[in-house]
Amino acid sequence: MPDPIFEDARLAPLYDPFDPDRSDLDAYVEIARTSGARRVLDLGCGTGTLAVRLADEGCDVVGIDPAGASIDVARGKSGADAVRWVVGTAEDAPTGWADLAVMTANVAQVFLTDDHWSATLKDLRRALVPGGLLAFETRRPETRAWESWAQRYAPTTLDVPGVGEVTQAYSLTDVALPLVSFRLTHTFHATGEVITSDSTLRFRDRTEVEADLLGVGLDVEDVRDAPDRPGREHVFLARSRPWSVRPADADDAGHLWRALAHAAGWRSGDVPVAGLRDDDALARYVDGWTPDQGGVVAVDDDGTVLGAAWLRLMPAVRPGYGFVAEDVPELSMGVEPPARGGGVGSALLAVLLERARRDGRRAVSLSVERDNSTARRLYERAGFVRIGGAGGADTLLREL
Numbered sequence: 010m011p012d013p014i015f016e017d018a019r020l021a022p023l024y025d026p027f028d029p030d031r032s033d034l035d036a037y038v039e040i041a042r043t044s045g046a047r048r049v050l051d052l053g054c055g056t057g058t059l060a061v062r063l064a065d066e067g068c069d070v071v072g073i074d075p076a077g078a079s080i081d082v083a084r085g086k087s088g089a090d091a092v093r094w095v096v097g098t099a100e101d102a103p104t105g106w107a108d109l110a111v112m113t114a115n116v117a118q119v120f121l122t123d124d125h126w127s128a129t130l131k132d133l134r135r136a137l138v139p140g141g142l143l144a145f146e147t148r149r150p151e152t153r154a155w156e157s158w159a160q161r162y163a164p165t166t167l168d169v170p171g172v173g174e175v176t177q178a179y180s181l182t183d184v185a186l187p188l189v190s191f192r193l194t195h196t197f198h199a200t201g202e203v204i205t206s207d208s209t210l211r212f213r214d215r216t217e218v219e220a221d222l223l224g225v226g227l228d229v230e231d232v233r234d235a236p237d238r239p240g241r242e243h244v245f246l247a248r249s250r251p252w253s254v255r256p257a258d259a260d261d262a263g264h265l266w267r268a269l270a271h272a273a274g275w276r277s278g279d280v281p282v283a284g285l286r287d288d289d290a291l292a293r294y295v296d297g298w299t300p301d302q303g304g305v306v307a308v309d310d311d312g313t314v315l316g317a318a319w320l321r322l323m324p325a326v327r328p329g330y331g332f333v334a335e336d337v338p339e340l341s342m343g344v345e346p347p348a349r350g351g352g353v354g355s356a357l358l359a360v361l362l363e364r365a366r367r368d369g370r371r372a373v374s375l376s377v378e379r380d381n382s383t384a385r386r387l388y389e390r391a392g393f394v395r396i397g398g399a400g401g402a403d404t405l406l407r408e409l
Contacts, residue, residue: 013206014193015055015076020204022082023195024056026169027177033237034059036244037111040144041068046109050102050136052129053116057083057092064091071107073097099132107136112145118210121188123221123367126211130225137249143227146235146244150212154241155181155189166198173199187212215243220363223356224305226253252315252353254360257304261317264306265295268317268343275381294321294329294341302338303368305361307353316344318357320365320373331376331404333396338365340375358391366409373407 014020041049041063051060054072056079064070065088073095074080080094095101102110110133120126133143148154162179169175176196183190190209196202213221219229227247235242257265266282273291274280285291298304304319320338323329329339340361344354365373375393377384379401393405 011074011076011079012208013204014208015074015079017204017206018078018081019197019202020195020206021056021076021078022172023169023175023177024079024082025058026167027165031058033235034062034113036236037113037144038062038066040111040142040246041066041109044109044142046107046142048106048108048138050107050110050133052099052102052110052112052133053114053119054083054094055079055114057086057089057094059111059113060092060094061086061088064088071095071103073099073101099129099136102132102136104135105138108138108141110136110141110143114146115148115210117145117147118212119208121209121211126221127225130221130227134226134249134253139249139251141249142230143222143247143249144244146242147213147218148210148238148242149240150187150214152241155184155191158191173197182207183209216359217363218243218245220359222247224254224360226250226310228352228356250352252307252309252348254305254307254356256300256364257306257317257319258300261304261306262295262298264314264317265298265304265319265341267314267345268319269294269341271316271343271345272341275384276378290330293323293327294339297321303361303365303370305357305364307344307348307357314345315348316342316353316357318342318354318361320361320370329376330402331374333372333374333404333406336370337372337374337406338370340373354387355390358387362391362407362409370409372409375405376402377405378402 037059048069049063051072054060054074057072060070060072071093075098077096080096083089084094120129164176164178166174166176178194180192182192188209188211193206195204222229228250230248231246233244235244269285270279270282298319298321302320302322306317307315309315320340322338323332325335331339342357388405393407395403396406397404
């Protein structure tokens, strides 16, 4: 359900007069130019300012927004006939059509739940051609932008053509991170009518966003500063790739055994699964695993499994090789040989660590042989540090 500021037919026409400086959109016009995009999907297009600009650049543009009142304003703009306007959501985006998809301003932050955000990203990936680009911005939570909004958005009165004088006032209504809520109040002087619009934004940090993109099959290509808000926003550029990372469930036990065989046989070749099952020290990494402990599986667009990573909680009386504490799960991971070197391992690791953080885990541990330089580099890039070792292996820990 769109906020009234976008959906109310009395408020939607006020959006542009009260926010006339859209220099923030210059960066997206430049992204379209430099990427060579000819077909652009503008999700959350609002009153259509960017969509019309991109059409003027010669792009074929689809503008989608759930707020019909905002789309009505967009359709009334000069050049709007060159844009295909859709009242809807990302689900309504054409499949495999866009070279570039964009979400500007606060669009990426209106998806408040993990499920809604993930579904939107999946729909955007579906809408992209293979190798297509997604560009969007999101405010950096560490800058605590909401603390300066009251000063920045002081009450303002404008004489709006066809409406008369209108005063817009802002107030912060709630901060319950990662959610921040605020209210816009519009007073119409000619009639005395007062209309309020309540909004809530979700603040996600860079690590969280990158993991969410990797999980749905979007490879993070670049993370930039927003030119109009340096140091306060991230602009993400992510490219569609032909595989994604999904949560592991109970039916994935076979894939975990296969991944364990790859991991155990990294030096001389896969260890037969039957042999793993007979080796209690290795078998415990899969035996007793349940989905609530955490796990992810990489699959290509045809459903072929490319690898898996999972967490295993073990008791002190029966620990794993990388045991640290009973409340610190130990990580295992294996990637199919043909998929190695293509970023599958990095994606599995990033998505699993982010899921562990959201599940409230304080840390994740693992054991890696000292001469397994490829795996060590992967884990160290992900923030794991050595905390001990025995024999020819080291125990690494990643605090969350």
